[in-house]
Each structure stands twice: as structure tokens, then as C-alpha cells.
Amino acid sequence: MASPVIIVNADDLGMSEAVNxxxxxxxxxxxxxxxxxxxNAPATREAARQVARFPACSFGVHLNLxxxxxxxGGAGARLLTDERGQMSRANERAKPGLERLRAIYLELCAQIxxxxxxxxxxxxxxxxxxxxxxxPLVFPALKEVQRRYRIRRVRLSKNFYAPDQPCARQxxxxxxVYNWALKSIYATLTTDVFTEFLTYHRxxxxxxxxxxxVELMVHPGAAYAAEETAILNSDWIARFDPAVQLISYxxxxx
Numbered sequence: 001m002a003s004p005v006i007i008v009n010a011d012d013l014g015m016s017e018a019v020n021x022x023x024x025x026x027x028x029x030x031x032x033x034x035x036x037x038x039x040n041a042p043a044t045r046e047a048a049r050q051v052a053r054f055p056a057c058s059f060g061v062h063l064n065l066x067x068x069x070x071x072x073g074g075a076g077a078r079l080l081t082d083e084r085g086q087m088s089r090a091n092e093r094a095k096p097g098l099e100r101l102r103a104i105y106l107e108l109c110a111q112i113x114x115x116x117x118x119x120x121x122x123x124x125x126x127x128x129x130x131x132x133x134x135x136p137l138v139f140p141a142l143k144e145v146q147r148r149y150r151i152r153r154v155r156l157s158k159n160f161y162a163p164d165q166p167c168a169r170q171x172x173x174x175x176x177v178y179n180w181a182l183k184s185i186y187a188t189l190t191t192d193v194f195t196e197f198l199t200y201h202r203x204x205x206x207x208x209x210x211x212x213x214v215e216l217m218v219h220p221g222a223a224y225a226a227e228e229t230a231i232l233n234s235d236w237i238a239r240f241d242p243a244v245q246l247i248s249y250x251x252x253x254x
Contacts, residue, residue, distance in 0.1 A: 003243045004208060007191060007215045007252065008232075009155075010035040011062055011126065012222070014044035022221030022229065024050055027057050031232045032218065033248045036062035036126050039111035040071050048118035058248035060124035060153070061115050063108055065091045065131050065138070071110035076103035092135045105141040112149050124249040126155035133157035133178060146186050153189045153249050154182060155215060160195035162202065189252050191215040197228050201236070209242045213252070 010023045013035045020043050026032040037047050037059060051059050066089045070077045079100050080087050094100060115122060125132070125142070132138050132154075146154070157175045161167045167175070182188055193214040200208065200216050218232060219225040237246060 002212075003245045004211055005213045006244045006246050007034050007213075007249055008032045008197065008218055008246060009060075009126070009215055009249070010218050010220050012036075012038060012041075012128070012219055013059075013062065014038040014041040014047040016041075016221065017043050017046065019043070019219075019221035020047045020050070023047075024054070026218075026220050026229075026232055027054050029233070030246075031237075032057070032220070033246050034058045034060070034124070034215075036060040036124070037115055037120065038062045038064050038068075038128065039114040040064055040068045042068075044114070045118065048115065048120050051120050056248065058123040058250040059120050060126065060249060061112055061122055063111060063125055063127040063132060063142075065104065065107065065127070065135075066129045070107050071114055072103070072107045076106055079103045080107060089129060092129070092131055094135075094137070096137045101137055101141060104138060105144055108141055108145045109148065112145060112151075116149075122149070122151060124153035124155070124252075125151055130157070133175075139178075139181070143186050146188065152187070153252055156182065156190045156194040158194050158196075160193045160199065160203075160211070160214070162199050189254055191252065197232070201231060205241045 010032050012019050013023050014037045023035055034057060038044060039061060065080060065087055067087060069085055070080055070087055080091055080103055082088050132142050157178050159175055183190055191213045193211050197216040197218045200214060218228055220229055237244060
């Protein structure tokens with residue numbers, strides 16, 4: 001069997017200057033192969049300015065319905081915001097409806113177009129707080145966004161868990177159904193597995209060896225990610241068992 005293929009994707013690019021600095025530092029060191037940019041975050045423009053320096057890295061959009069102000073306005077945007085005009089995780093649990101679905105679709109389109117307008121070649125999509133896999137209302141909007149902008153690569157719902165923190169069987173079944181639909185409706189390329197960097201890093205070699213292609217999520221610059229960042233800054237790839245090959249999302253193929 002060939003060496004497992006790994007995409008190490010940094011989420012939240014554009015969240016802050018500290019996140020941008022930590023992320024691009026690891027990209028420059030060859031420790032991260034991919035990143036996703038928040039379109040409506042405080043340091044989005046600064047992040048986009050640096051993308052061209054790293055042609056070997058893939059850059060996608062970190063679709064966001066749970067933080068900061070929306071890029072859209074009017075009555076539709078008000079369906080997605082609280083009394084402060086901010087989006088929040090309440091959107092994960094919001095009551096379905098055609099008006100809300102349209103508001104979500106228009107906001108996701110605006111975010112894609114913002115990142116594209118800043119000169120970023122968009123290779124893939126994922127989402128802040130995994131809203132694209134947690135909210136059933138987001139799925140049809142996601143698929144229309146994929147069709148409109150011809151984006152074929154999207155992050156899976158998490159499907160690899162630590163033995164001491166297993167996923168309930170019923171939840172895992174729902175995830176498997178979601179991942180099947182994600183791949184099948186508007187044919188979409190995904191990795192075989194998606195999980196956090198530390199979950200994969202701590203797994204035994206036999207489990208890791210059984211996976212051909214995996215995406216690992218990382219959060220450089222986040223206060224809670226100190227252990228993860230320390231490992232990423234080490235020469236962990238050269239010492240890893242089994243040997244792995246680091247690729248970008250742009251190189252992900254069927």
C-alpha cells in the first residue's frame with residue numbers, strides 16, 4: 001500500500017493578524033498544505049494579500065454563518081443575525097424556511113465572491129464551526145453554491161474519532177449518509193477521512209495505515225492550539241509512522 005496522503009488545512013485564516021502570522025509561518029515551513037479564509041473577518045484582506053506568495057498551498061473559503069457581521073444586508077441578512085447585527089451559532093438551530101434558505105445562499109455567494117475579488121484562486125470549501133455539516137438547511141444552499149461557482153472539493157463531516165471519545169452509532173450513521181450525499185449530489189471530491197490533527201497524530205499506526213487519504217484540521221494562532229502548533233513546528237512528518245505524503249487540496253483527485 002502507498003503512503004497515506006494527508007492534507008493539513010488551517011482553518012480561520014483572516015480571523016486576526018495573529019492567526020494570519022502563525023498560519024503563513026507554518027505554510028512557509030512546509031508544515032501546512034492548505035488553508036481556508038473567512039470572507040467577513042477582521043484580517044481577511046491582509047490574509048488574501050499574502051496568498052500569492054505560496055503557490056504550492058491551496059486556499060479555499062471558510063464559509064461563515066456563526067460569527068461577525070454578514071456581507072449581505074437587508075431583510076434576508078436580519079434572519080441570520082442577532083440584536084447586535086452579528087451572526088452566531090443560533091444559525092445552526094434556526095427554524096427552516098425558504099426565506100432563511102435564500103438568505104443563507106446569498107450570504108455564502110457573497111463570501112465566495114469576496115474572496116475571489118481579492119485575487120484568491122478558490123480550490124475548496126469548508127465552514128466555521130462545521131455549519132455546513134451540522135445544519136440541514138445549509139446543505140441545499142451549499143450545493144447551489146458549488147454549482148454556481150463550479151467548486152468540486154468540500155470537507156467531509158468528521159468521521160474519525162479517538163477510542164476514548166467515540167461517536168455514537170446513530171450519529172455516525174447520519175454522518176455517513178451526509179457524506180454520501182455530499183459526494184453524490186453535484187459530484188464532489190473529498191478525502192476519505194476528516195478529523196482534527198491531534199486525533200490523527202495520537203492514533204495508533206495500524207489505524208492510520210488503514211486510511212489512504214485524510215484531511216487534518218489545524219488552528220494556528222489559536223490560544224487553545226498550543227500543543228498542536230508545537231507538533232506542527234517540529235519535523236513530525238519525517239518521523240511519522242507510517243510515512244505520509246503531504247498534498248494540497250488542489251492535488252486531490254478521484
